[in-house]
Amino acid sequence: MQVIQCAQAAGVSPDTVRHYARLGLIKAERRTESGYQQFSPSTVARVRFIRSAVGLGFRLSDVAELLGMSEQGQLPCPKARTILADRLNEKQHQVEHEMALFRRMKQALKAWAAMPDGVPEGHHVCGLIEGLPWNADNESDGKRLRSLK
Numbered sequence: 272m273q274v275i276q277c278a279q280a281a282g283v284s285p286d287t288v289r290h291y292a293r294l295g296l297i298k299a300e301r302r303t304e305s306g307y308q309q310f311s312p313s314t315v316a317r318v319r320f321i322r323s324a325v326g327l328g329f330r331l332s333d334v335a336e337l338l339g340m341s342e343q344g345q346l347p348c349p350k351a352r353t354i355l356a357d358r359l360n361e362k363q364h365q366v367e368h369e370m371a372l373f374r375r376m377k378q379a380l381k382a383w384a385a386m387p388d389g390v391p392e393g394h395h396v397c398g399l400i401e402g403l404p405w406n407a408d409n410e411s412d413g414k415r416l417r418s419l420k
Contacts, residue, residue, distance in 0.1 A: 281318035
């Protein structure tokens, strides 16, 4: 089957199939005389596996490692558990960072409700932002800003 047929059967775009082929995640069975890649029906299952793994948070490099292990007769599932635990930990840190940002934004907006607008003077741009008692480089969750409540 050609790229477009493989893509349709797997529920992805032809560009996705081509991208996976460029990365070596899938391999064309052969090329036609006109240069078109021909894929076997088993490629569809492999593309679906890749999409499922990516949907769980695996990186394509992780998927390549798991596929390689499988091709070498090794058990990829223990490695998949380890990788997913690592990705979950990373995601936890990202969520915590985003929640801290969310709280700072919410607190700033609440504090700004009581602050007047002002015309910029000198090197000042926006008194609302410049008047906040916390630094954007401070990754605490805006604890100093709570005093404005």
